[in-house]
Amino acid sequence: MGRSVAVDNEDRQRRLPAGRKAKLAAYVAETGEVTVTDLAERFGVSIDTIRRDLDQLSADGVLVRTYGGAVSQSSISRVDRTVDVRLTLEKHEKEQIAKLAAALVKDGSVIMMNGGTTTLAVARNLRDHRDLTVATNSLLVPPALPESTIREVYVFGGAVRTLSLTTTGPISLPSAGGADLDVSCDLALIGVGAVSVEGGYTTSNLADAAMMREMISRAARVAILADSSKFGRRLFAQVADLAAADYFVTDTAPPPDLVRALRENEVELITPDATT
Amino acid sequence: MGRSVAVDNEDRQRRLPAGRKAKLAAYVAETGEVTVTDLAERFGVSIDTIRRDLDQLSADGVLVRTYGGAVSQSSISRVDRTVDVRLTLEKHEKEQIAKLAAALVKDGSVIMMNGGTTTLAVARNLRDHRDLTVATNSLLVPPALPESTIREVYVFGGAVRTLSLTTTGPISLPSAGGADLDVSCDLALIGVGAVSVEGGYTTSNLADAAMMREMISRAARVAILADSSKFGRRLFAQVADLAAADYFVTDTAPPPDLVRALRENEVELITPDATT
């Protein structure tokens, strides 16, 4: 089948799948949203090849695979930069985690929560609880807490990270006397950025890590929340060793080495399908 | 019938259910309240599909399903129920006040703002400013501040009033050393609940009044914001005497006795029609 010029281009692309994938990624980044059939037509290859390419690019984190096509990573964060769309990334998983984490909370207890989409989902899922005292460094958690469930809510003061809408700084709450009072809680709910056997719980921001660490040190029990995309990764700032947690809440079973390490450190693994 | 270009776009969207749901969620978040039929028409799919989408999004906690449609998560929470409703009450007046108050803010200065719908409107109207440092006791002000205008944002910690989403307690910011640092600012923007000649500036909540009073004491200049509905009224807790302010920003000219009292206390009256 000889189309004079077009064939040349297509042939070159066909011989360099890496090059085609690069162009494909660029095209997705440009348009923001593409379908498999459209791409197959545009690049002159079969639908199957496009699907395989998209799967690989998705595995590499370049784009986000959806049913029937893909959307660019940036368009997802741009659509709803404030909150919701990072949620859509692992929306379902986060909701699962949130329900499990909410089950750990006892009525009438005092809990601390750090910022992040996962803990935000937890806040929404506390609607069946009563008489909770909540302390957080997130500006989004208080509005998300159902009014009927809370006794009191406290926000830790400090500098605000405008991107995540969380405060940073040492934990302290001002008292009327002048000197700050020390606080502690029954349960700390900490959403982390990554979990690995060697690195423990890590996150990408140093101030956030410090805040989490303080919450952990003031809690009688600690629950770490992380979805499955965070397994085996290690980020900039360490929050704590694996042993610092009492519960590790996630959506799917972690890799075997992590499961073993958690068990050795006496961390209770909580997943949707697992028995207690 | 065949709309030439539009059909193409719609077809592409139709092929990406995930993308459609993301747009749908964004649309609901924007408008706050939608009906199924409206969405079906707008997105070019059947009512059934929209209903299924809404059910899923509801299950994921992105929105709240209602009979015949859905409402955004935020609109059901106190954020908009209290704030937005009150905002719409004297929306136009508050916007006028906000613009005038924003004009008082100098680029590069440090300002403090208390909570409330009026100061929230001010925060939105700071979009043309640069290098501002803002300290507030409102959880709603930081998200409302345009990102390009702010250098740093601080939130005072403390107990959260769930209705107004403000923190209460003494003003202090935790420092690394342990002891809290004293803070002060160039300008305090204080929205009050009532203004009268005898009572001065008053508000209905004691803790709020204490917070305002502290902000005033730490500011080089003080601007009091109040719409015309607050003239001549007196509420529970006094914030300060009339003389405590440097500027009094409102939407229409106050009654003569108040104008006279302000002049006697050397408070500059700022209204839309008035000359500077």
Next chain:
DNA sequence: CGCAGAACTGCACGACTCTGCCGTCTTTAG
């Protein structure tokens, strides 16, 4: 030069998802 192995591509088949339609039941409004 010939050959084995790996990677890429297209195709086929079964399973799944999405979508619209229909009938029935529930809720809402008058």
Next chain:
DNA sequence: CTAAAGACGGCAGAGTCGTGCAGTTCTGCG
């Protein structure tokens, strides 16, 4: 109480996904 609108559940068609298989091209090696 009645009628309209919406919700719920089942169903079938179309599109998509996942997997296995065969053919082709490229690479490394004898």
